[in-house]
Amino acid sequence: MGDASEQHIKLAADAVIFTVRDGALMALLIQMKKTPYTGMWAAPGGMIEQNETTETAARRILNMQTGVTDAHLEQLATFDDPKRDRLGRVVSVAYVALVSSEHVELKTTEKYQDVRWWPVRKLPALAYDHKGILAVAVSRLRAKLEYTNVAWSLLPKKFTLSQLQEVYEIILGRTVDKRNFRRKVLDLKLVEPTGKKSARGAHRPAELFKFKQRKMEYVDVM
Amino acid sequence: MGDASEQHIKLAADAVIFTVRDGALMALLIQMKKTPYTGMWAAPGGMIEQNETTETAARRILNMQTGVTDAHLEQLATFDDPKRDRLGRVVSVAYVALVSSEHVELKTTEKYQDVRWWPVRKLPALAYDHKGILAVAVSRLRAKLEYTNVAWSLLPKKFTLSQLQEVYEIILGRTVDKRNFRRKVLDLKLVEPTGKKSARGAHRPAELFKFKQRKMEYVDVM
DNA sequence: AATAAATCGTGTCAAGTTTACACTATCCAC
DNA sequence: GTGGATAGTGTAAACTTGACACGATTTATT
Incomplete structure (x- = not known):
């Protein structure tokens, strides 16, 4: 693996952050400002920085949105459909984070219009391929609850x-x-x-x- | 996710190809020609081509090495330690393929010194982080055998x-x-x-x- | 002080699942 | 036709799962 025609690929990490609250399984979503996705919701994510791993990026995103530093975080899967982002080829490594709903303070930033917990059974319209990512994340969580602690x-x-x-x-x-x-x-x-x-x-x-x-x-x- | 300082990341796919043969679980490995890994063994892989998904790339690699077209193939995990490849930042999405040892014809190419089935209990020294990738692949295979068909x-x-x-x-x-x-x-x-x-x-x-x-x-x- | 409302904490039995275990059947080679 | 090799088959005991109901403890109300 070494030679390779030029690739124009960017690498991102997305974090599907779950909690249980008000009697429902909830996912943390952000509402986007940027065109062409203005007003749509998505799992928080971002491009990885120089020399950063996707796991580190996912932890950074988790901490930025919730203030949580020691949650359970695991790699979910990588999503690389060339058309998943309308603005160019962005490959995303998705992570699942599980947090206790106590002690979480949602942090809205300049970057987003809004940040909210959404019940996974009533999600809003999602940007990119995040509907699929959420679906995979939920089924992984269900499975893991049965055969892990x-x-x-x-x-x-x-x-x-x-x-x-x-x-x-x-x-x-x-x-x-x-x-x-x-x-x-x-x-x-x-x-x-x-x-x-x-x-x-x-x-x-x-x-x-x-x-x-x-x-x-x-x-x-x- | 849109702006981003320039990333210099290449995306590759690696295929961990398993079969059962001669009373052992075997993985297909190739022996490398390129420096600095000359003579070392690795799971076959390669950079993804323009507009190609990593899954398509993994199928291409599988077919190239074995001639098999319809094997079970699934995404394993993504490995992105910045130091995993000494020659630059290469992020690899690893796949697991399972093939029947009948009807597989190993195909050696110009690209590699050799191609061989290796028993997973007696692997040679592996290039990159492939020792870790193989370990994850084997444990995933063990688990899947128990709870899937x-x-x-x-x-x-x-x-x-x-x-x-x-x-x-x-x-x-x-x-x-x-x-x-x-x-x-x-x-x-x-x-x-x-x-x-x-x-x-x-x-x-x-x-x-x-x-x-x-x-x-x-x-x-x- | 008595009562009502709310959630906690507890045991048993039947049904189902898993484990352990050994011999006869069929084929080929000699 | 005997020996060697693998195929195919049933049962009982141990364990696990699922179904099921009521007294205990606390606070709020009267």
């Missing part, structure tokens, strides 16, 4: 088992039996009690748990 | 259940119970009998089966 990245450090169950129900799009769910999660030793209680609302307080591992592992959850 | 792509159209079992044993690196394996594969309705017999060697001939689907599906095989 990534759910920790969508929750605060301490959480109740009901909150964890809710994350699963929302993303998988089906209800889950409470007793079976708790048995599974506890038997797998994914989580451990912190000894503290939640105490929110006029009802019995729930025990707060934390994940033993805040690093992704392959585990047959569901 | 991709095994068809490693076998000829007609095969015996023992051959299918051998593919699983070789790739997963463990033995599998014959009766349980056959029950699983038949219950899942992955394969159906063709009515023909194999008749090779001094022993009872085996029934030949074919896959119902020669398209990847998610199925809990093992």
